[in-house]
Amino acid sequence: xxxxxxxxxxxxxxxSRGIGYGIAExxxxxxxxxxxxxxxxxALKEAVERLGSDRVIAIAGKAHDEAHRAAAVERVMETFGxxxxxxxxxxxNPVFGxxxxxxLNVVRKVYETNVISALGFAQQTWKAWxxxxxxxxxxxxxxxxxxxxxxxxxxxxxxxxxxxxxLQLAHEFAPVVRVNSIAPAVVRTKFAEALYEGREAxxxxxxxxxxxxxxxxxxxxxxxxxxxxxxxxxxxxxxxxGGILLxxxxx
Numbered sequence: 117x118x119x120x121x122x123x124x125x126x127x128x129x130x131x132s133r134g135i136g137y138g139i140a141e142x143x144x145x146x147x148x149x150x151x152x153x154x155x156x157x158x159a160l161k162e163a164v165e166r167l168g169s170d171r172v173i174a175i176a177g178k179a180h181d182e183a184h185r186a187a188a189v190e191r192v193m194e195t196f197g198x199x200x201x202x203x204x205x206x207x208x209n210p211v212f213g214x215x216x217x218x219x220l221n222v223v224r225k226v227y228e229t230n231v232i233s234a235l236g237f238a239q240q241t242w243k244a245w246x247x248x249x250x251x252x253x254x255x256x257x258x259x260x261x262x263x264x265x266x267x268x269x270x271x272x273x274x275x276x277x278x279x280x281x282x283l284q285l286a287h288e289f290a291p292v293v294r295v296n297s298i299a300p301a302v303v304r305t306k307f308a309e310a311l312y313e314g315r316e317a318x319x320x321x322x323x324x325x326x327x328x329x330x331x332x333x334x335x336x337x338x339x340x341x342x343x344x345x346x347x348x349x350x351x352x353x354x355x356x357x358g359g360i361l362l363x364x365x366x367x
Contacts (some may be wrong), residue, residue, distance in 0.1 A: 122147035125196040126342070127188065129179055129237060130206030132159035134305035135256060137167075138331025139203055142339040144171050151192045151199075153177060153184075153206065179206035179233035180225075189240040200251040201342045202241045204234035204278075207256070207271075209307070215269035223270045230274035231281060238285055238295075246293045252342045253289070255282050255297040256334070259357050262299055275299070279353050286351030294350040296341045301357035303329035324359030 126143050130136040132154035140150050140163070150172045154160050160174035175191050177184030192199045208229040211222045234255055245251065260268055261275025279297055286295040302308050302319065312319040312328060320327055337356050340346055355361060 119145065119147045121149075124200040125149045125151075125192060125198050126201035126203065127151045127153070127192050127199050127237070127241065128203040128205060129153045129188075129233070131203075132156060132163045132174070134307050135300065135303055135331050135334045136203070136205040137163055138333075138335035139205065139254075139338045140167055140172065140335075141332070142335030143201070143342075144168060146339060146343075148201070149196050151175065151188065151195070153179070153188050178229075179237075180228040182236060185233065185236045185240055189237070189244050193244055198249065199241050199245045200249075202237055202246075202251070202253045203256065203338055203342075204237055204253070205256040206230075206233060207274075207307075209268060209271040211270055212267050214267065218270055223273075226270045226274050227277065230271070231277045234278060235281060235285075242289065242293070246289070248292075250292045251294075252346075253285060253293060253295040254338050254341050255279075255295070257282070257297040257299045257353060259299050259301045259355065259361060262353070262355070263361065282353060283351050290350060294341075294346070296346070296349060296351065297353045298334060298337050298341070299353050299355045299357070300329055300334050301360045303331060303334060305331060322360060322363060324362055327358065329356065329358060 126148050128136050128140050131140045131152035140152050143150050144167050152174045157176045164172050164174050175188045255278050257278040258275040260272035261279050265272035282297040
């Protein structure tokens with residue numbers, strides 16, 4: 117089936133696999149042209165081949181690298197002439213352990229990749245296209261950013277900052293650009309393997325909907341938040357968690 121071109125263009129960071137790839141799939145399926153970023157050339161090449169090289173391009177680099185951010189936005193503008201949507205998905209979580217023992221240099225790295233890079237990309241797309249032409253930004257946060265998350269404290273703190281970054285950007289970029297975030301629980305990806313590997317049945321049992329998330333779940337949410345159906349929504353964090361936060365209730 118031929119997909120009609122939407123005329124829209126998206127830049128999705130950290131999208132060679134996992135949640136980012138699921139979002140890219142959803143955007144391509146509705147007719148968007150897409151640029152994906154990631155650290156690995158080979159993984160990006162494979163992703164482009166699967167998604168369709170007629171609609172998707174890729175640029176390799178590290179999200180915390182200012183030069184990479186500028187080059188990615190420049191490449192999108194050179195190739196497609198616009199950048200309607202930005203999805204800040206690139207992230208890292210290199211440490212697992214008690215917050216009292218966190219290496220502060222590691223915490224700085226987490227913030228640099230998870231928060232500052234998102235702000236940097238938003239600044240770039242704003243200046244390159246969105247300020248004059250409008251669009252939407254979706255930041256991928258986490259339920260770890262809106263609840264206590266033992267042993268992934270640095271990651272949780274960075275995602276809480278991402279939620280607040282969403283509020284700040286939504287306020288300052290209105291009315292031309294809408295900015296929202298998505299807070300997933302555990303999604304079945306390589307990135308999240310450490311949270312369920314070897315004990316998946318136990319983890320799944322705590323989810324009211326009876327399963328872990330899939331990248332496509334987040335892809336659908338991101339597609340909604342960048343569609344005309346969400347034109348009156350900005351500054352919000354959409355929790356996509358299989359009901360896991362319901363377990364904080366009494367009883």
